[in-house]
Amino acid sequence: MNKIKQYVTDFGWPRIIIFIFLVLLFVAAPFVKVRIDASISDVLNRFGQNALFVLAMVPMIQAGCGLNFGLSVGIIAGLIGSTLSVQFGLTEAFGFFGAVVLSIPFAVVFGWFYGKLLNKVKGEEMTIAMYVGFAGVMFMCIMWLILPYNGPTMIWGYAGKGLRTTITIEGFYRHFLNDFLAIRIGNSFVFPTGMLLFVGFAAFLMWLFMRTKTGTALTAVGSNPDYARASGVSADRMRTISVVLSTVLGAIGIVVYQQSYGFIQLYTAPLDMPFTAVAAILIGGASVNKASMVNVLVGAFLFQGLLTMTPSVINSTLQTDISEVVRIIVSNGIIIYALTRKTKVTK
Amino acid sequence: MSENKSIGRFFTENAVVIVFVLVTVAAIPSSGLSIQYIVQEMITRLGRNTFLVLALLLPIYAGMGLNFGMTLGAMSGQVGLILAINWNVAGVEGLVFAALVGTPISVLMGYVTGFVLNKAKGREMVTGYMLAFFINGIYQLVVLYMMGFIFPIRSPAILLSRGYGIRNTLNLEGVRQSLDDALMLKAGGFAIPIATFLVIIALCLFVIWFKKTKLGQDMRAVGHDMTVADAAGVPVDRTRIIAIIISTVLACYGQIIFLQNMGNMATYNAHDQTSFFAVAAILVGGASVKKATIPNVFIGVILLHVLFVVTPRAGQNLFGSAMIGEYFRQFIGYGVIALSLVLYAWRSRQDAIRAREGLRGVTAAAKPALSEGGAK
Numbered sequence: 274m275n276k277i278k279q280y281v282t283d284f285g286w287p288r289i290i291i292f293i294f295l296v297l298l299f300v301a302a303p304f305v306k307v308r309i310d311a312s313i314s315d316v317l318n319r320f321g322q323n324a325l326f327v328l329a330m331v332p333m334i335q336a337g338c339g340l341n342f343g344l345s346v347g348i349i350a351g352l353i354g355s356t357l358s359v360q361f362g363l364t365e366a367f368g369f370f371g372a373v374v375l376s377i378p379f380a381v382v383f384g385w386f387y388g389k390l391l392n393k394v395k396g397e398e399m400t401i402a403m404y405v406g407f408a409g410v411m412f413m414c415i416m417w418l419i420l421p422y423n424g425p426t427m428i429w430g431y432a433g434k435g436l437r438t439t440i441t442i443e444g445f446y447r448h449f450l451n452d453f454l455a456i457r458i459g460n461s462f463v464f465p466t467g468m469l470l471f472v473g474f475a476a477f478l479m480w481l482f483m484r485t486k487t488g489t490a491l492t493a494v495g496s497n498p499d500y501a502r503a504s505g506v507s508a509d510r511m512r513t514i515s516v517v518l519s520t521v522l523g524a525i526g527i528v529v530y531q532q533s534y535g536f537i538q539l540y541t542a543p544l545d546m547p548f549t550a551v552a553a554i555l556i557g558g559a560s561v562n563k564a565s566m567v568n569v570l571v572g573a574f575l576f577q578g579l580l581t582m583t584p585s586v587i588n589s590t591l592q593t594d595i596s597e598v599v600r601i602i603v604s605n606g607i608i609i610y611a612l613t614r615k616t617k618v619t620k
Numbered sequence: 621m622s623e624n625k626s627i628g629r630f631f632t633e634n635a636v637v638i639v640f641v642l643v644t645v646a647a648i649p650s651s652g653l654s655i656q657y658i659v660q661e662m663i664t665r666l667g668r669n670t671f672l673v674l675a676l677l678l679p680i681y682a683g684m685g686l687n688f689g690m691t692l693g694a695m696s697g698q699v700g701l702i703l704a705i706n707w708n709v710a711g712v713e714g715l716v717f718a719a720l721v722g723t724p725i726s727v728l729m730g731y732v733t734g735f736v737l738n739k740a741k742g743r744e745m746v747t748g749y750m751l752a753f754f755i756n757g758i759y760q761l762v763v764l765y766m767m768g769f770i771f772p773i774r775s776p777a778i779l780l781s782r783g784y785g786i787r788n789t790l791n792l793e794g795v796r797q798s799l800d801d802a803l804m805l806k807a808g809g810f811a812i813p814i815a816t817f818l819v820i821i822a823l824c825l826f827v828i829w830f831k832k833t834k835l836g837q838d839m840r841a842v843g844h845d846m847t848v849a850d851a852a853g854v855p856v857d858r859t860r861i862i863a864i865i866i867s868t869v870l871a872c873y874g875q876i877i878f879l880q881n882m883g884n885m886a887t888y889n890a891h892d893q894t895s896f897f898a899v900a901a902i903l904v905g906g907a908s909v910k911k912a913t914i915p916n917v918f919i920g921v922i923l924l925h926v927l928f929v930v931t932p933r934a935g936q937n938l939f940g941s942a943m944i945g946e947y948f949r950q951f952i953g954y955g956v957i958a959l960s961l962v963l964y965a966w967r968s969r970q971d972a973i974r975a976r977e978g979l980r981g982v983t984a985a986a987k988p989a990l991s992e993g994g995a996k
Contacts, residue, residue, distance in 0.1 A: 608750045
């Protein structure tokens with residue numbers, strides 16, 4: 274009995290409630306004429322789209338930099354890479370991996386500066402990260418308008434310059450991962466094997482990295498800075514590594530997201546993306562200073578499941594669009610819950 | 621040497637203001653706007669925004685940083701205005717009615733904010749920011765789904781066509797600029813809303829008086845050091861909650877003043893950028909997370925809004941695109957907040973390091989004395 278109690282407190286009431294809610298939604302779905310197979314397919318798809326963003330939270334949480342509200346810095350790097358890939362006319366595998374490869378150098382450079390900055394402001398990382406991200410997105414808005422891109426599918430037709438708000442990647446690398454070994458059952462169920470393999474592979478690499486010497490040092494810096502210093506680990510260096518890693522994952526994450534979504538979204542689109550990722554990892558059971566692969570996978574699945582199922586089920590039951598409000602309340606409520614929990618390490 | 625150092629310190633301490641003045645001065649000529657026009661805009665915008673920015677002062681005194689939770693107060697004010705329109709209370713009475721409705725709601729919201737922030741000591745700002753998002757969801761739930769459904773709404777004109785929920789844009793015709801027009805002084809080609817400024821001056825006097833009261837002193841003590849204040853018998857958590865409640869109520873009144881000047885209310889977006897503009901303004905005025913004065917507020921509102929007025933035109937004239945100016949001013953707004961938070965955090969770390977070096981200096985000086993003693 275005590276064991277169950279302990280397990281419940283570890284898992285946390287909010288997660289249990291959300292899990293039960295999600296199960297209820299799936300149970301209720303057939304009664305309001307929502308197709309279960311299509312729903313599951315949607316959930317898997319959105320899980321794959323967003324999992325890398327959630328994974329990007331892990332290194333910084335582990336290194337004690339808190340939640341990466343500035344993930345948009347990485348997303349911007351990914352957007353630069355993907356627009357360049359389309360500009361160069363790379364298609365299919367070249368297009369996808371081209372976008373990834375082109376965005377990584379930007380992500381490393383941005384991440385390095387961003388990490389250096391966060392090292393100077395220990396204790397205030399989260400608020401500053403948020404505003405650095407916002408400012409970066411706004412700066413890039415200006416850049417998208419004036420950078421000399423000239424692919425005909427990318428720029429505004431009538432002005433002849435300035436990138437469009439959404440750029441289709443149909444014919445470039447749309448569904449490159451999704452369609453790789455995809456399993457189709459019936460009309461409406463598609464298992465996006467390639468994307469899930471990619472996500473699984475990335476999560477596995479992260480799991481491996483966390484067990485290397487660097488990974489252990491990184492966790493040590495986050496959980497006990499004094500001990501880490503005494504054993505000769507440079508806290509600043511580890512923190513910078515974690516930020517660079519997070520930024521690179523953000524960059525790759527947006528490319529994966531695009532190939533599934535089918536469009537490159539520019540301008541103010543990245544503003545809200547960090548918040549979804551933060552909410553997802555917290556729903557998965559991470560705290561402000563501890564996160565694991567299980568948190569990532571469970572969190573991304575629960576949160577995206579909620580995002581997919583609430584609109585379809587609740588809206589067809591109540592005939593309203595109330596689900597957006599439910600989403601706002603649940604995701605931000607979870608973030609507040611995590612921020613207000615007493616944490617042993619920060620004390 | 622020391623003079624050089626003090627000049628350097630002056631620049632780092634006022635970096636945000638200096639950068640801002642430079643950008644603004646550079647943008648004015650290229651906007652092509654007349655000084656006359658800019659001054660009139662400034663008078664209007666001072667009346668519109670200052671009250672909201674003043675609402676940020678008390679939590680800063682209490683060491684809680686910038687109160688991003690002020691958005692909750694703004695939402696309370698909007699609920700008040702919706703009801704004023706619903707009951708068709710016009711003119712200044714309408715504003716007073718809205719404030720009377722908004723006060724209990726904002727006191728409750730302030731209590732909630734204070735309670736949550738007390739549980740998140742050390743990360744008040746980010747928590748306040750997320751709390752504003754969370755309550756925004758509740759606000760939408762109430763205004764978009766419950767009003768006209770659970771809470772009766774008398775005036776069908778403000779409801780959505782489906783029969784419940786408030787319209788996306790609310791025409792505030794009854795109360796539009798009623799406070800501004802109550803006592804409008806036309807002098808030298810400028811229109812000056814005296815009544816609005818009197819309200820703002822009254823608030824300034826309140827803040828000055830409040831700082832001298834026992835509660836105000838307690839707040840400064842808590843802001844300086846919570847442990848010491850606690851040891852001295854100051855009820856820390858309670859004082860912090862009171863600071864936030866006052867700030868939230870002021871934000872509620874501030875939003876009502878802001879919206880009566882605008883004349884229209886975007887029901888679901890009007891509060892989105894309230895804290896962004898207010899926080900950017902006070903930081904541009906030279907305030908920091910720990911220190912803010914009334915002059916900071918006025919300087920900040922003027923500087924930020926001069927830039928906001930001139931950049932779209934400057935963008936149009938320089939790059940042929942008004943969007944560039946629009947993005948630029950948002951970039952500057954977010955950038956200023958980021959920059960001043962960074963400078964503040966960086967400076968407080970430098971101070972800590974300097975203090976530690978000071979300690980080291982003592983031991984280094986003490987060592988030769990000891991060894992001399994040993995030689996004897």
